[in-house]
Amino acid sequence: MKIERVRIGRLTLKITTSSPEISITIPINQLIPAEQKWVDLTQYNISDNGRIISWPTYPDIEPINLDLLTGNTDNQTLLTPITYIAIKAVRGLHPYHQALDKAGHLPTPLKPPDFDKEAMLAWLEINPVIIQQQASKVLCVANTRAYIAAINLLPPDTNIPVRWYTGRNDKHLKILVAADRLMNPLIHYETGKLIQRQFQLLEHLERSKYPKVISTNPPITPITFAKQIGVDPRTLRPKEKQGPQSGSPDE
Structure with a gap:
């Protein structure tokens, strides 16, 4: 497998290989260090064995090694x-x-x-x-x-x-x-209770201020969750609140 073509766009770099023909797309922002605002990526060099792309003019840019991208086939x-x-x-x-x-x-x-x-x-x-x-x-x-x-x-x-x-x-x-x-x-x-458990987990994630997982305005309700996944809202119910315990373990 060797590098056949390299195409550089505004957002991505695309590598096409031969034997087999594979297309690999790499986001530009994964190549250029954050402190470098702009570089001319067209000034690349392909190694003699056709497996490494490097930028001699920009030593801060890590070379792309085809072996690391494709693994040992x-x-x-x-x-x-x-x-x-x-x-x-x-x-x-x-x-x-x-x-x-x-x-x-x-x-x-x-x-x-x-x-x-x-x-x-x-x-x-x-x-x-x-x-x-x-x-x-x-x-x-x-x-x-x-x-x-x-x-x-x-x-x-x-x-x-x-x-x-x-x-x-x-x-x-x-x-x-x-x-x-x-x-x-x-x-x-999973058993039929999966949806109920996942809804309760979603409620917990929202209360714990995790990043948003489902694109809906919080707090999500059983009805809105059921509608999103296409099930009968009666399948879900809010988690029952724990009432005050009578007595204590020491009694």
Whole structure:
């Protein structure tokens, strides 16, 4: 894998590799030190082995090492470390997922609430979308729920955390798809009381002055929360207040 092209825009730097062809987008503000207001990033240098971009004129800018971006693709996972790509660059689900959907195996998750953008991006950091280059298209191959949430809740130009799958359309990819569609929901399975518990957790976060998670004016109520996730408001109820205790443990 070598660097084929480098494109520098106002907000992002895009690297395209060859063998395999992968596009990697890096926000400009992650490259330039805070104290440097402006630099000419077009004055870059690509190493002889085609794997490192550096800026000799600006020694304060850390070189970009393709090995660190893509990881060791000889390992079993065939997944790169996290990088970023605009949501609109991902053109849908891999055909393996589409085949499962046509067979009637598409789960019907709850409608996601109107998550705050910052909270949504934080969640994607720990649940990056897994993507693959398919000819001229980039497709989602795993963590499909994160991808669907991202395209529904974030602007198309938003750069989201992703990991590239660098393998082929083989048995290993089918295992990833099966794990995503079958094991992921089962491992995260919760009883019917999940919604009630999550509402109570949301109330606690708001009382504790955590950063806003759901984009709604506080205090959130059972009715507004139920409407956001598309369930019957009767499913939820405010947490019962503890009344005064009669007696004491010493009595």
